[in-house]
Amino acid sequence: MISIIRLILLCAVALGFGGGAHAQQSPIERGDYLVNNIGACGNCHTPREKGMPDLSKRFAGGFQTFSEPWFVTKGSNITSDPETGIGRWSVDDLKRALTEGVRPNGVPLAPIMPFPFFKVLTAGDLDAMVAYLRSVPAIRNEVQPPVYKAAPPKEEVPGAARAMTEEELRDPVKRGFYLASLAHCMACHSRRSENEPPDFKNAWGAGGRIFRGGYGESTAANISGHKTKGLGAWSDADIRRALTDGVSRDGRKLKPPMLDYVGYYKTWTDADMTALIAWMRSIPPIE
Ligand code: HEC
Ligand code: HEC
Incomplete structure (x- = not known):
């Protein structure tokens, strides 16, 4: 009898019910999910071969x-x-x-x-992410060094300036x-061009x-609750389809860079995708 109850509980956890679903995972597994999904x-950190x-x-x-x-x-x-x-970086170097x-x-x-945006990481998730990164096998590959031209404007994401808690x-x-x-999401969806810093206050x-690339051109969509310009008239299922299948409400296939990200977002747990959509529903309408 007890083992049946345990089995049911384990299934519930595996299906991602409850906020503590990841409590079952090792830090490296949790970090893998956070980094790769x-x-x-x-x-931005993996080379491509034939566009993939x-x-x-x-x-x-x-x-x-x-x-x-x-x-x-x-x-x-x-x-x-x-x-x-x-x-050669220490755990603290990586966290910083x-x-x-x-x-x-x-x-x-x-x-x-x-x-x-990563300042929101809970202490446990930051540990997990770092544990996973340190487990990534070494690959020797010299990346062209950065060129810094001027100090970029300081970005503070509203609500993300500090670590959140499990609670x-x-x-x-x-x-x-x-x-x-x-x-x-808001790095792309709150910015008018690459020549202006993101405007989290007004945009x-x-x-x-x-965005321009081999695919032509795409324009970051309005994902606020605006009834006609944003997602105000979309159903939860419409939003889910866009994020997991890369298809807009009218059936149009989304273009990169959104489509590239869908390749990652489509593997979120159902509970996480449901939470994401709940938050999207709370974005105030903006023109
Ligand atoms: C939108 C693109 C983008 C995404 C997404 C991104 N990074 Fe980066 N990351 C960069 C760029 C570009 C640099 C180099 C910045 C520079 O040259 O000043 C960088 C630098 C870093 C560094 C510093 C390494 C070094 O030697 O300079 C770490 C560590 C890092 N990223 C980890 C991550 C992790 C972990 C994630 C996901 C949770 C992530 N990045 C997501 C673009 C990205
Ligand atoms: C690298 C930039 C980038 C990131 C990161 C990004 N998006 Fe997008 N997103 C876009 C672009 C560009 C489009 C428009 C694609 C098109 O029209 O073909 C788009 C389209 C969308 C659409 C479809 C809207 C419509 O009218 O068809 C939704 C919904 C969306 N994004 C939500 C999100 C969410 C939620 C996240 C984070 C989980 C996110 N995006 C992350 C750039 C981005």
Whole structure:
């Protein structure tokens, strides 16, 4: 009898019921999920082969170059290679880089690396992320060094300036905000162009930034609750389909870079995706 109850409980945990679902995972497993599913770190830190992430070189350095008025840079090699990666960094060095955006040598990271969002990491999740990163096999790959042109404006994400607590994550909307911060949705959806810093005050979810690539052009959508310009008239199922299948409400296939991120978001647990949508529902309408 007891074993049947235990079995049912285990199934419930496996299906992701309850905020404490990840309590069953080891820190490395939790970190793996946070890095490879929620944070989509590979989208900027993994090279590509024929347009797809090359998982044999996972985290050996990004494929794209970010060129903004303040810097020109690429996603660093974040494998444990001591020469070209972060193999010589201590646990504290990594934590500082992830949440404060400073390298061990004191040089600040370009804020295209979404560290202003990662300040929300709970103490446990920060430990887990670092444990996972330190387990990533070393790959030697020299990434073109960054060029810094000017000090970038300081970014503070409203609500994400400090570590959240496990207690807060039990509230679905707060949990959704937490996940959205790690997925840095607002880095793209609150910015009008790459030449202006994100405007979290006046453009929270407003979209408008144009991206160009081999696919042509795409414009970050308005993901606020606005009835006609945003997602105000979308059902939860419409939003879920966009995030997991990469299809807009009218059936149109979404373009990169959103489509690339969908490749990561589609593997979130059902409970996490439900929380994300609950938070999206709370984004105030904006033109
Ligand atoms: C939007 C692209 C992007 C995403 C997403 C991203 N990063 Fe980065 N990251 C960068 C760039 C670009 C740099 C280098 C910044 C510079 O040159 O100043 C960087 C730097 C770093 C560094 C410092 C390494 C070094 O040697 O400079 C670490 C560690 C890191 N990222 C880890 C992560 C982790 C972990 C995640 C996911 C939770 C992540 N990044 C998500 C773009 C990104
Ligand atoms: C790298 C930038 C980037 C990131 C990160 C990003 N998005 Fe997007 N998103 C876009 C772009 C660009 C589009 C428009 C794609 C198109 O029109 O084909 C888009 C489209 C969408 C759409 C479809 C809206 C519509 O009208 O069709 C939704 C919903 C959405 N994003 C939500 C999110 C959420 C939620 C997150 C975080 C979990 C996120 N996005 C992260 C750039 C991004």
